[in-house]
Amino acid sequence: MHKATTGNKTSSIGAGFRYSPYGPRYNPGVDYWTRVGQEMASRFPRATPEAIWIVSVLEGSGTHLTFPGESELPGISFSKEDENQLFLDRFDQLGFRVWLQVEPGDARVETLIDLVLGRYGNHPCVVGLGVDVEWHHSYVEPEGVTVSDEEAQSWLNAIRRHNTRYSLFLKHWETHKLPPNLRDGLMFVDDSQMFPSLEHMLAEFASWGRHFYPSPVAFQFGYPADKKWWGELSDPASVIGKVILETVPNTVGLFWVDFTALEVFPPDPD
Numbered sequence: 001m002h003k004a005t006t007g008n009k010t011s012s013i014g015a016g017f018r019y020s021p022y023g024p025r026y027n028p029g030v031d032y033w034t035r036v037g038q039e040m041a042s043r044f045p046r047a048t049p050e051a052i053w054i055v056s057v058l059e060g061s062g063t064h065l066t067f068p069g070e071s072e073l074p075g076i077s078f079s080k081e082d083e084n085q086l087f088l089d090r091f092d093q094l095g096f097r098v099w100l101q102v103e104p105g106d107a108r109v110e111t112l113i114d115l116v117l118g119r120y121g122n123h124p125c126v127v128g129l130g131v132d133v134e135w136h137h138s139y140v141e142p143e144g145v146t147v148s149d150e151e152a153q154s155w156l157n158a159i160r161r162h163n164t165r166y167s168l169f170l171k172h173w174e175t176h177k178l179p180p181n182l183r184d185g186l187m188f189v190d191d192s193q194m195f196p197s198l199e200h201m202l203a204e205f206a207s208w209g210r211h212f213y214p215s216p217v218a219f220q221f222g223y224p225a226d227k228k229w230w231g232e233l234s235d236p237a238s239v240i241g242k243v244i245l246e247t248v249p250n251t252v253g254l255f256w257v258d259f260t261a262l263e264v265f266p267p268d269p270d
Contacts, residue, residue, distance in 0.1 A: 014050025014097050015041045015241060015254040018220050021057060021066060021083065023258030028267045030090045036265045037096055040256055043238040044245065049096045052130060052169075052189070052220070052255055055084055055116055056102035061139045063107045067119055075107040076115075084120065091125040098123070099169055101130040105139045109151075110158040117162040129159050130169035130189065133177050144172060149182040156185045169218070175211045187216045187252065193223035198230070198240065202247050209248035218253025219244055222260050237264060 016037040021027075037049035056063045062075025066083040091098050100120060102112045113129055120126055134142035147170060156168045170178050171189040178188060190208045195201040201221070209217050221240050222230065230236040241254040256264060 013044055013047045013245070013252060013254070014218075015044050015047040016050040016052075016096070016256075017261055018052040018054070018255045018257045020054040020258060024262055028262070030087050032265075032267050033087060034090055034094055034096070035268075036256070036261055037091075038094070039265060040237055040241075040254070043235075044241060044254070047254075049091075049094065050098070050253060050255070051091070051096060052099045052101050053084065053087070054101045054103070054132075055120070056104070056112055058103040058105050058135050058139055060105070062105045063103055063112065063135075065112075065115060069115055069119070071111065071115065073108060073111055075105060076111070088120060088123045088125060092123050096125045097127045098125040099128055099130045100126060101132060101169075101171070103132045103135040104137075105135055106137055109136075109155050113155065113158040113162075117159065117166075121162045126163075126166075128167040128169065128187075130171060130187075131155065133170055133172040134191075144177055146177050147179055149179045152179040152182050152186065156182075160185070171220075175208065183212070183215045187218055188212045189218045189220065189253070189255075191220040191257075193221075194225040196229075198243070201226070201240075202243055205244055206247050209250050213250050215250065216252040217248065217250050218255065219248075219251065220255045220257050222256040222264060224259055227260065 037051055041047040041049040056065050064077045066079045069078040100116050133144040133147055137145040159166045159168055167185050167187055169187040169189050171191055173190055173192040192204055205219055233239045237256050245251055
């Protein structure tokens with residue numbers, strides 16, 4: 001089993017899914033997503049069910065939080081009802097690990113950290129918070145403004161004021177968009193897509209792993225744009241995950257994306 005150090009703790013492989021309110025064509029509910037996490041983890045020896053759970057989605061030039069709240073700062077809106085609590089309660093019960101992710105736009109990231117962890121930091125399943133850098137001061141195209149070492153350290157400090165064991169993940173597909181030197185307490189998530197083949201995916205993921213080695217890295221995969229080749233695999237989640245683990249030794253997270261989860265992990269019939 002591969003292990004990598006994330007901050008001041010050692011993490012075994014996590015395997016599960018990425019969830020957003022806009023990813024699947026409908027939300028099958030808490031039983032479905034817990035089953036997906038468990039089925040994904042079961043494909044890899046001694047893996048723990050793990051999820052990237054998006055609680056802040058881009059809205060205009062700011063972000064919308066999927067729970068009730070208040071903020072005097074511009075660019076932050078809230079849902080009338082809590083869209084996450086039921087799921088996190090179940091993940092607590094079943095021993096999942098969960099990363100809460102934000103898509104900030106122009107909203108202040110430290111403020112989002114305090115809002116999100118102030119509401120959900122009491123959940124044992126939560127291991128940290130992630131920022132989708134594609135939407136960092138970017139809201140027309142998923143490009144993102146490069147994150148400096150100083151910014152990442154400020155975000156990590158804000159997270160650890162809630163829990164010293166938490167870590168920060170930063171997500172993009174281009175390494176130069178992420179901090180050049182800061183590594184302690186960070187995990188780096190690659191969400192590249194539109195590969196012509198599995199071999200091309202592995203080559204890019206291997207490069208990502210080498211760039212950040214020995215820091216922990218994780219990968220999202222299963223995008224519709226790549227279905228032309230993963231759709232030919234008998235068990236694409238297993239095949240892709242296993243070759244990533246064989247190729248990138250500092251991998252700690254494998255996440256099937258929600259855009260195609262309903263196809264690969266069909267809901268149970270009523």
